[in-house]
Amino acid sequence: MIVAGRKKEIRTDIGWSDASSITLFGKDFVNEILGHLNLGDMGFLELTGRFPTAAESRMFNAMVVTLVEHGITPSALVARMTYLGAPESLQGAVAAGLNGLGTVFVGSIEGAARLLRDAMPEPDANADFAGLAHAAVASFQEQKRIVPGIGHPFHKPIDPRTPRLMALARETGFDGPYLKLMTAVAAEAEKASGKVLPVNATGAIGALCCEMGFDWKICRGLGVMARAVGLIGHILEESRRPMSEEVWHSVEAQATAHMKR
Amino acid sequence: MIVAGRKKEIRTDIGWSDASSITLFGKDFVNEILGHLNLGDMGFLELTGRFPTAAESRMFNAMVVTLVEHGITPSALVARMTYLGAPESLQGAVAAGLNGLGTVFVGSIEGAARLLRDAMPEPDANADFAGLAHAAVASFQEQKRIVPGIGHPFHKPIDPRTPRLMALARETGFDGPYLKLMTAVAAEAEKASGKVLPVNATGAIGALCCEMGFDWKICRGLGVMARAVGLIGHILEESRRPMSEEVWHSVEAQATAHMKR
């Protein structure tokens, strides 16, 4: 329950507009942003309040592009099924699909970023990565929590997106201490569990979020903005070749068969 | 009510994956997409199933970037107020904010695109733009409907984003018949109403959606994907300098003052 405190200031620094101009993050939107930034750069601007460098633009766009689309996922099915009932509210179908991006799926980006930040609050190129990783994994095991950002149910033994993200990180200069720590965490978790658990895409992205200085609390936001893009594609396909009605009837029939006997 | 028909195929052409690869829209995601497309390009891919040309990339990114952020809007306030109650569910705050992107705000892109498509189903460089515009505006007036995509409550006399989008359209070769028709519609509406009603940003974007061949039913999707990016920025700011609790208490006090007397 929130305690009503003393009157606080109502203030934004994001932007304002008047009759002839729009100012966003201190920039003239029309002349300095529009036509200069791509959609991913705009996301970077929202998260940092400044324009990305060329390297940041390349890396950040790759991070969010990774999260746009993965075919038929629960969030895609949710968007399609919602569109079935409310085709006049495309925004509602996307909203419904985003609601499932919680702790189980996209939340692992956040989990990985938090683990890394807790283990190494400030980036340190000379840190004892193996030692930090050992302590982090031990702490997760003690609390019986799953180490986030490693292993993948389908992509085995290696999530194919990870080496590509790592290569892009090297190319753009973002292969820093947090990526090293994430790799050490995966190695440590493999040792502790005896399973093959390499860094997955969300682990790599969580580490890259740390490299870019993002607060772990907002890392889930990369997945949310990305998936909003992907869900539009699913709704478009659903409008042309629908599957959700058939899915509904088929699940209903299967789920109630035992009662109809 | 939906009529249960015969069994239909459950099929997607968006993508699939196996242990070592992800295929999206017929492309090898890891090697052909990741690191090659920016987030806006990825949106274009979702809408068309193919990669954008350089000109398409530039124009499409500008269209969506236009819709990312406009400071304190109802959707931004909704996301912030939702985050106040459920800070653990960033995705829920974005979902809530997107729910308001209906007919009143972002829907005008869809409205403009639909008006243009209805007036000129196929692009025709030699069309009688003034004549088509006259008929379209007359039809809207007859039905007492507001012509979408023209005029703006704040940005007067001209929405500053429009000339910039028009310039980018000329630069990229998208200044085709639908933009001409949109301009003619605005001129016709000004004549019919006696008011200053130039093409606004949503009108320009609606026309550009037609130039790109998008179905009007999906045009609202550009606003939805864009605003998802912008809402992350508002949630981040709310987490650092909150305003929603103060807004709540202030509105509550004002709205109930007459009962407390």
Next chain:
Amino acid sequence: MIVAGRKKEIRTDIGWSDASSITLFGKDFVNEILGHLNLGDMGFLELTGRFPTAAESRMFNAMVVTLVEHGITPSALVARMTYLGAPESLQGAVAAGLNGLGTVFVGSIEGAARLLRDAMPEPDANADFAGLAHAAVASFQEQKRIVPGIGHPFHKPIDPRTPRLMALARETGFDGPYLKLMTAVAAEAEKASGKVLPVNATGAIGALCCEMGFDWKICRGLGVMARAVGLIGHILEESRRPMSEEVWHSVEAQATAHMKR
């Protein structure tokens, strides 16, 4: 686009509270409402600003209870699939499920109520029901719109809920002119189409909403409040005997089979 007008009053008449009391709709919540009204009565209070009579309580509760649950529906599947990804946000799973209650499903209550109100703006026990129904059905046919509130894809020839709702309407005195008109509309639609199209549950509820004097714009709200109750049951079952992960994998396999060949 909304035109920013002159400053308007910010005011609610729903309720307010102070340190020791809560006043809702002019009543002392603790002493006059709590323990006296059931949840359906509370819905009636929200819609009318007054307590229901015994007959109104009985009829209104039956109307909303009708809409709570219908087994595996798209909204139930959406809530379950959302819960799979975000089990920590039960509210997000319900929100996602509600998003699909648009024009296709629950919207037919609204459609029926609107048709009836348009045909007979004020209740008139001596109206020419057959004549009004004939005109209404003809108008829908002319516009190639489906007449709402009649026929049902599963429940054939008769939606079993309708006779029960009709009996309750007689019992409570709500079998007035709007129910008569709805019945006449169904008869007229059957005549015009040659199909068996009796009043379905949403048609009966739409008519009862008119009998109770509700604005057609809010009628969808009965379905929304009711389904929120039902979705909790589905989320509870999903938490105990999950189906959504299996549905996901099964749909994914089926939908991508043609690409994997």
Next chain:
Amino acid sequence: MIVAGRKKEIRTDIGWSDASSITLFGKDFVNEILGHLNLGDMGFLELTGRFPTAAESRMFNAMVVTLVEHGITPSALVARMTYLGAPESLQGAVAAGLNGLGTVFVGSIEGAARLLRDAMPEPDANADFAGLAHAAVASFQEQKRIVPGIGHPFHKPIDPRTPRLMALARETGFDGPYLKLMTAVAAEAEKASGKVLPVNATGAIGALCCEMGFDWKICRGLGVMARAVGLIGHILEESRRPMSEEVWHSVEAQATAHMKR
């Protein structure tokens, strides 16, 4: 990340229907439920799979009625602001409003229920309530977590809903060990903090959920179903006497004043 396991059964026990009947929770919906249960009873049926007794009906309806409405709250403002942009999607406005019912507000019901269940897994009329409360409060303090279900920012010193709920609990026989333990927790927290922290409405409801045997994971659901009812009232009022546009412009002006100077 979810591990794809072996094929699981897709099954529901909630209900099914055929052409002439609807079966819910093993009951004939039309003849045994419709006209017999009120909306709150229907919620009880969803949570327990059985009909409530008269005492359960009275107590459960009071619990949910408590949570329907509290005037201008963040969720009410969110629903109103969403309706401003998408008046055609009433369901989207409710969905948006529900998204904020997270850990901060309605989550305290869940928090209280969980605390009580953790402290006393099975109801025990002869438990050492003071001792259990002491241990529970000490554990929360150690983890620097706020004890849920006690104190209130506005309703001081006593949440007026609590004594009424307690009286109803005595009347219906639900004043059992969990309510005793909740009272002991409040007393213990008061002792430990030196503040006045009596059981609030969410604490009482959380305890009553335990008395009724509900899993703590579903307790938030009572708030969600209840608030869906209340939000309909706010949307109806917003449609008649809107405040959200004025709130938007007023907040925007205030929040950007420092940039416009």
